Amino acid sequence: MGGYISSQSVKKIIEINPYMLGTMAGGAADCQFWHRNLGIKCRLHELANKRRISVTGASKLLANILYSYRGMGLSVGTMIAGWDEKGPGLYYVDSEGGRLKGTKFSVGSGSPYAYGVLDSGYKYDLTIDEAAELARRAIYHATFRDGASGGVASVYHVGPNGWTKLSGDDVGELHYSYYPVEPAVVEQEMTEAVVA
Amino acid sequence: MECVFGMVGKGFALVVADTSAVNSILVHKSNEDKIMVLDSHKLMGASGEAGDRAQFTEYVQKNVALYQYRNGIPLTTKAAANFMRGELATALRKNPYMVNIVLAGFDKDTGPSLYFIDYIATLHKVDKAAFGYGSYFALSMMDRHYHPNMTVDEAIKLAEQCIEEIRSRLVVAPQNFVIKIVDKDGAREHSWRRTTKD
Numbered sequence: 278m279g280g281y282i283s284s285q286s287v288k289k290i291i292e293i294n295p296y297m298l299g300t301m302a303g304g305a306a307d308c309q310f311w312h313r314n315l316g317i318k319c320r321l322h323e324l325a326n327k328r329r330i331s332v333t334g335a336s337k338l339l340a341n342i343l344y345s346y347r348g349m350g351l352s353v354g355t356m357i358a359g360w361d362e363k364g365p366g367l368y369y370v371d372s373e374g375g376r377l378k379g380t381k382f383s384v385g386s387g388s389p390y391a392y393g394v395l396d397s398g399y400k401y402d403l404t405i406d407e408a409a410e411l412a413r414r415a416i417y418h419a420t421f422r423d424g425a426s427g428g429v430a431s432v433y434h435v436g437p438n439g440w441t442k443l444s445g446d447d448v449g450e451l452h453y454s455y456y457p458v459e460p461a462v463v464e465q466e467m468t469e470a471v472v473a
Numbered sequence: 474m475e476c477v478f479g480m481v482g483k484g485f486a487l488v489v490a491d492t493s494a495v496n497s498i499l500v501h502k503s504n505e506d507k508i509m510v511l512d513s514h515k516l517m518g519a520s521g522e523a524g525d526r527a528q529f530t531e532y533v534q535k536n537v538a539l540y541q542y543r544n545g546i547p548l549t550t551k552a553a554a555n556f557m558r559g560e561l562a563t564a565l566r567k568n569p570y571m572v573n574i575v576l577a578g579f580d581k582d583t584g585p586s587l588y589f590i591d592y593i594a595t596l597h598k599v600d601k602a603a604f605g606y607g608s609y610f611a612l613s614m615m616d617r618h619y620h621p622n623m624t625v626d627e628a629i630k631l632a633e634q635c636i637e638e639i640r641s642r643l644v645v646a647p648q649n650f651v652i653k654i655v656d657k658d659g660a661r662e663h664s665w666r667r668t669t670k671d
Contacts, residue, residue, distance in 0.1 A: 344524045348568075369501060374524015377494050377502050389499060 332366030476607025550578025
């Protein structure tokens with residue numbers, strides 16, 4: 278709310294269901310509510326159709342809901358990440374009604390900073406650990422430069438059996454692990470003056 | 474800014490659009506396909522606000538399909554254009570769709586046609602059309618070099634000239650473009666013109 282940090286431990290990755298995640302940017306309440314609502318709709322789909330909903334379908338459900346509230350002041354910038362029959366899926370959905378399918382996205386006020394780090398280190402065939410470290414680094418660099426970003430860098434992995442949380446590091450601690458403070462070289466120590 | 478342009482040739486119509494998905498200063502994607510294949514012989518290149526573009530074009534696509542299912546024959550290009558204009562006009566004074574559309578189609582009896590439909594529900598049947606900041610460059614290029622009954626190769630060359638002009642003169646030029654064509658054999662993707670791989 279303006280120039281005030283109310284919490285450094287907000288969970289910005291929302292667990293929609295065991296194989297789908299949503300990210301939070303924009304209005305926290307809007308993101309939390311509509312992701313929860315999406316989770317409900319996904320579960321209803323499963324019950325009605327006896328199969329899991331695809332990431333394409335889930336993101337479209339959310340995009341259509343947000344589109345219908347267009348112009349009414351919702352603030353949601355989110356990515357829907359999940360695994361379905363077609364493999365991994367990543368969609369960017371926002372409160373303007375936009376929906377984009379892609380292989381990498383960055384959302385929020387710190388997103389340009391994160392894009393820089395993400396784009397320079399990205400290859401399609403990164404290992405899970407390499408990808409997690411790239412993601413962590415991108416978030417860290419964004420929090421370093423953007424005053425409205427910070428707190429905890431959470432990294433999740435989404436695989437064929439669902440998501441797992443890989444890490445949740447305080448970005449202050451990440452800073453010192455990436456850039457440790459060198460102990461100052463003491464050039465001259467003060468000693469007692471020699472009494473002649 | 475988003476560019477869409479198109480032209481009619483001998484037995485075909487061409488639509489070219491940039492493929493960038495942009496949010497203020499950020500390019501989220503540079504391979505977003507903005508030319509929707511409405512049905513077997515219609516192409517619709519759309520530019521405009523993010524949500525409106527996808528939602529309106531899909532709405533039109535589904536209604537065009539519905540007409541075909543209900544009546545057993547597809548809509549003509551002219552009918553589809555007028556349907557779109559009607560929807561834009563109805564929404565205009567309540568909840569306007571901020572989408573500009575270039576509709577290209579091929580009908581067996583009337584041949585290729587191109588329609589210019591802008592966000593305030595203007596409708597014109599034209600030989601060449603363009604939207605966006607790129608239109609400042611593309612329209613004069615087309616006015617100078619276009620002639621009726623161009624071959625596919627001549628039209629592609631003209632489209633390339635327009636793309637090159639946009640790339641060199643527009644301050645925030647889009648990186649990649651897609652070219653789609655519709656003729657008696659149907660609507661299909663022709664080629665891409667890329668400067669970045671995504």
